[in-house]
Amino acid sequence: MYKVLITDPLSEQGIYQLLEAEDVEVKRKPGLTGEELFSAIETADALLVRSQTKVTAELIEKASRLKVIARAGVGVDNIDVPAATKKGIIVVNAPDGNTISTAEHTFAMLIALARNIPQAYRSVISGEWNRKNFVGVELNQKTLSIIGLGRIGTELAKRAKAFRMNVVAFDPYLSDERAAKIGVKKATFEEAIAAGDFITVHTPLTKETRHLINKETFSLMKDGVRILNCARGGIIDEEALYDAIQSGKVAGAALDVFENEPPGEHPLFSLPQVIATPHLGASTLEAQENVAVDVCEEVLHILRGEPFKNAVNLPSIPAELQQKLAPYQELAEKLGKFISQVASGALTKITVTYSGEVAELEVAPLTRTILKGVLSHHLTDVNYVNAPHLAKQRGIQVVEQKTANTHGFTQLIKVEVVTATDIRSVAGTLLNGFGSRITKIDDYPVDVTPQGHLVFVQHRDQPGAIGRVGTLLGSHDINIATMQVGRQAIGGQAIMVLRIDKPLPQSLIASLQELKEIQSLIEIDL
Numbered sequence: 001m002y003k004v005l006i007t008d009p010l011s012e013q014g015i016y017q018l019l020e021a022e023d024v025e026v027k028r029k030p031g032l033t034g035e036e037l038f039s040a041i042e043t044a045d046a047l048l049v050r051s052q053t054k055v056t057a058e059l060i061e062k063a064s065r066l067k068v069i070a071r072a073g074v075g076v077d078n079i080d081v082p083a084a085t086k087k088g089i090i091v092v093n094a095p096d097g098n099t100i101s102t103a104e105h106t107f108a109m110l111i112a113l114a115r116n117i118p119q120a121y122r123s124v125i126s127g128e129w130n131r132k133n134f135v136g137v138e139l140n141q142k143t144l145s146i147i148g149l150g151r152i153g154t155e156l157a158k159r160a161k162a163f164r165m166n167v168v169a170f171d172p173y174l175s176d177e178r179a180a181k182i183g184v185k186k187a188t189f190e191e192a193i194a195a196g197d198f199i200t201v202h203t204p205l206t207k208e209t210r211h212l213i214n215k216e217t218f219s220l221m222k223d224g225v226r227i228l229n230c231a232r233g234g235i236i237d238e239e240a241l242y243d244a245i246q247s248g249k250v251a252g253a254a255l256d257v258f259e260n261e262p263p264g265e266h267p268l269f270s271l272p273q274v275i276a277t278p279h280l281g282a283s284t285l286e287a288q289e290n291v292a293v294d295v296c297e298e299v300l301h302i303l304r305g306e307p308f309k310n311a312v313n314l315p316s317i318p319a320e321l322q323q324k325l326a327p328y329q330e331l332a333e334k335l336g337k338f339i340s341q342v343a344s345g346a347l348t349k350i351t352v353t354y355s356g357e358v359a360e361l362e363v364a365p366l367t368r369t370i371l372k373g374v375l376s377h378h379l380t381d382v383n384y385v386n387a388p389h390l391a392k393q394r395g396i397q398v399v400e401q402k403t404a405n406t407h408g409f410t411q412l413i414k415v416e417v418v419t420a421t422d423i424r425s426v427a428g429t430l431l432n433g434f435g436s437r438i439t440k441i442d443d444y445p446v447d448v449t450p451q452g453h454l455v456f457v458q459h460r461d462q463p464g465a466i467g468r469v470g471t472l473l474g475s476h477d478i479n480i481a482t483m484q485v486g487r488q489a490i491g492g493q494a495i496m497v498l499r500i501d502k503p504l505p506q507s508l509i510a511s512l513q514e515l516k517e518i519q520s521l522i523e524i525d526l
């Protein structure tokens with residue numbers, strides 16, 4: 001009998017399938033925390049949560065039987081996914097079920113913000129009849145800038161267009177074709193920020209998007225701009241937002257999410273221009289039914305050893321093949337991550353070429369891993385299962401091919417990406433007993449261990465260039481673990497790949513970029 005523990009409120013329609021299953025015993029404990037949660041997890045085969053239960057590494061450590069953690073919703077930021085992966089626990093989510101509800105909630109906030117509805121409601125029920133204080137603005141012909149045109153951003157764009165808004169969007173994966181199909185104007189981040197009468201964020205919260213909207217970004221916006229965040233707290237710097245409202249730069253803000261939830265007595269709530277909801281984006285009967293049905297189905301499949309779809313952390317491949325592919329998985333993911341950080345512009349094509357011993361295997365799972373590595377630089381919840389689907393959805397062509405030419409290596413994997421503005425490639429191999437190596441970047445042969453912090457520099461081959469880079473790093477106490485250089489011709493184009501012990505501080509990046517020989521510098525985290 002499989003034991004399923006549910007610790008957040010979940011729709012009955014989903015749980016129903018579990019209750020009906022003869023091989024499942026369901027324990028419903030919404031709100032369970034502390035010692036009781038730690039004790040209940042010990043005997044559970046599956047844990048079902050929304051965003052309230054904090055599935056920490058310590059909790060996972062206690063879970064000796066747990067096979068699956070299921071998130072009835074999109075964001076898995078309340079789950080320590082690396083800790084679950086380490087313990088071999090599958091994490092699944094329901095990425096599609098609450099898209100419409102969250103887009104609708106954002107649209108509701110947009111109208112409420114434009115027409116001061118919450119403020120006017122509070123005034124009228126307190127006995128006032130104050131019409132002049134709540135004069136709003138129309139949406140008609142205003143510009144809505146959407147930062148992050150994924151599932152929710154796209155649905156929001158459709159609704160804004162129906163209200164005759166001009167929709168401008170920035171998303172690193174937005175191609176011209178997709179923008180034209182949705183009917184939005186594709187823009188750079190700076191253009192989108194400068195154009196919006198309303199600006200709304202719909203990205204995941206990542207290292208790159210934390211405080212994406214900050215003091216400097218506010219200064220680039222139109223005076224009187226209105227801001228929305230129904231994605232994740234932390235994408236907007238709340239202190240900078242407070243200052244921008246106080247100074248009059250920002251006319252209003254609508255927030256469904258906060259850096260800390262629940263936010264308690266937040267300074268932003270003292271400002272009459274701020275309207276807020278308690279993380280209600282997905283809180284509709286329909287969305288809750290969708291996500292609960294989706295994850296309960298997944299849980300049943302996983303417990304019974306049947307195929308499943310939305311794993312956040314695990315490839316679903318036969319055990320025998322998995323064993324043969326295992327040594328290549330790390331190399332594949334690193335090649336994908338490497339090239340996604342080197343190439344700029346919207347991706348249109350990824351070509352993976354296998355040669356030598358690896359080409360004798362069924363390589364589709366490796367291509368998925370590479371795709372996951374490439375896409376996870378920008379997308380939320382990319383996994384081995386959904387990576388090809390996400391690429392297709394974004395119009396990215398994926399080509400997998402095999403060739404006999406190993407360029408002298410026992411096996412070789414080459415990843416080439418084409419973007420709107422760039423064609424870049426990286427190749428790598430497994431050295432018997434020495435692990436993964438990057439053997440070529442674009443046309444430059446190298447020998448780089450794909451691990452930790454790398455700095456990829458393109459420069460002119462001139463005497464002293466390498467020394468100057470080394471001296472600058474040394475003067476900032478940055479240790480160089482390894483350094484590889486390559487050039488096309490004496491005095492021509494050249495590259496350096498440095499493996500360093502800690503990330504470069506911003507001031508050092510600026511100093512390096514000022515060196516006359518340096519053409520570009522990219523920090524790569526692997």
Ligand SMILES: NC(=O)c1ccc[n+]([C@@H]2O[C@H](COP(=O)([O-])OP(=O)(O)OC[C@H]3O[C@@H](n4cnc5c(N)ncnc54)[C@H](O)[C@@H]3O)[C@@H](O)[C@H]2O)c1
Pocket residue numbers: 074075095098099102147148149150151152153170171172173202203204205208209230231232256257279280281282283378379380381
């Ligand atoms: N308020 C709620 O209750 C609620 C409900 C569901 C989802 N969410 C959140 O909404 C957000 C979007 O969800 P989704 O399902 O649309 O995700 P998604 O993965 O479909 O879309 C995210 C988009 O952001 C883009 N992106 C990534 N980095 C970017 C950057 N630096 N600049 C611009 N765009 C960038 C990606 O390319 C992608 O297209 C997530 O943070 C999710 O957790 C909130």
Ligand SMILES: O=C(O)[C@H](O)COP(=O)(O)O
Pocket residue numbers: 050051052072073074075076098279280281282283
């Ligand atoms: O990531 C999500 O799916 C949303 O933030 C919804 O979270 P909730 O399930 O706690 O409403």
